[in-house]
Amino acid sequence: MSHTDADKHNKKDKFENIISAVLIIILISLTVAMMGEVNKIQGNARVVNYAGIIRGATQREMKLEIAGQGNDDLIEYLDDIFSGLMHGGGKYELTKLDDEVYNERLNTLNAYWDELKDEIKKVREVGYENTDIISMSEEYFNLADQTVGAAEDYSQECAMKISRIEKIMTVVMVLIVIMLIKQSVDEIMLMKNNKELAKKAYIDLHTGLPNKSRCEELLMNRKSLTETTSVVIFDLNGLKEVNDTLGHIAGDTLIMNFASIIRTAIPEKYFVGRYGGDEFIAILENADEDTTKEVLKAVKENADNYNKFSKQLHLEYAYGYAVSSSYSESNLKILLEKADKNMYKCKAEMKGENAVR
Numbered sequence: 001m002s003h004t005d006a007d008k009h010n011k012k013d014k015f016e017n018i019i020s021a022v023l024i025i026i027l028i029s030l031t032v033a034m035m036g037e038v039n040k041i042q043g044n045a046r047v048v049n050y051a052g053i054i055r056g057a058t059q060r061e062m063k064l065e066i067a068g069q070g071n072d073d074l075i076e077y078l079d080d081i082f083s084g085l086m087h088g089g090g091k092y093e094l095t096k097l098d099d100e101v102y103n104e105r106l107n108t109l110n111a112y113w114d115e116l117k118d119e120i121k122k123v124r125e126v127g128y129e130n131t132d133i134i135s136m137s138e139e140y141f142n143l144a145d146q147t148v149g150a151a152e153d154y155s156q157e158c159a160m161k162i163s164r165i166e167k168i169m170t171v172v173m174v175l176i177v178i179m180l181i182k183q184s185v186d187e188i189m190l191m192k193n194n195k196e197l198a199k200k201a202y203i204d205l206h207t208g209l210p211n212k213s214r215c216e217e218l219l220m221n222r223k224s225l226t227e228t229t230s231v232v233i234f235d236l237n238g239l240k241e242v243n244d245t246l247g248h249i250a251g252d253t254l255i256m257n258f259a260s261i262i263r264t265a266i267p268e269k270y271f272v273g274r275y276g277g278d279e280f281i282a283i284l285e286n287a288d289e290d291t292t293k294e295v296l297k298a299v300k301e302n303a304d305n306y307n308k309f310s311k312q313l314h315l316e317y318a319y320g321y322a323v324s325s326s327y328s329e330s331n332l333k334i335l336l337e338k339a340d341k342n343m344y345k346c347k348a349e350m351k352g353e354n355a356v357r
Helices: 003-066 072-087 100-126 133-201 212-219 239-246 248-265 289-309 332-356
Strands: 229-237 271-274 279-285 316-323
Touching: 003 072, 003 100, 003 133, 072 100, 100 133, 212 271, 212 279, 212 332, 229 248, 229 289, 229 332, 239 248, 248 271, 248 279, 248 289, 279 289, 279 332, 289 316, 316 332
Parallel strands: none
Antiparallel strands: 229 279, 229 316, 271 279
């Protein structure tokens, strides 16, 4: 990832984090608002209930008064309800609704209740036939009915508000889930890209084999080997001459061909890497000397087949190997050093044979 791409990625992450934070703040605010509205609904239900009580209980009181059985306790009960509805709290812990229409009608009803109580006194003094108690009772009932209706309307508005908040909360939660999913996918993709980059950092682009850094990382393990392990080092001969006579493209081709030969000949379970310009190593775990020789034989056969059909680029290589079972204590680094010495012996022997020729 380039520096510019990294900056863009960081800005994108920062922007998405801000959006997520804003959505969470909105969700928290909506939750608080929802709790407030729910509390209102609960209070509203009690108000509607008690508003209905003063509508019905007053009619009962009127009938008792007409029958000459006035009930002062009932009147006091209605006064307590009115006080709670008008001011909030009170004996019945009622809520004062924050609605203009309802409060206007409640005030009108309360004022008419005071008039009705005055009329009740007259009934007790002169009898109901000589008062307007019946017509006033009917008017009071209509006013009470309007007050109850206003309370119900306000309660319905609160319920609709809760419904709107729920819908908005649903949208916000969906957006938060989408953002979380997107961030999770981005994290997965970032991890995947990082793995790819890490993999590329250990790959020799020319041959496709693990590069020197990867080879050295493995060889730096100084832990003593518990299983029989073999390390083989290959050195491609005559690369400089090829570069000088046929050019670097021919030299690069020779390197690629040799890398393909050893990777094809050596089983996939064994590590094969490019250790230097013309040097390659193989780490054969759980491989004794006989197995190592079989691997080297397969490499030779592949190289011989290549030379048989290649008319321009003849391939020669020296090799050396070391097997852990040949030493009392060994690790990969020690085996590499032993294999390297054996490889130079092989190279010297090949030079001697060429000199005799």
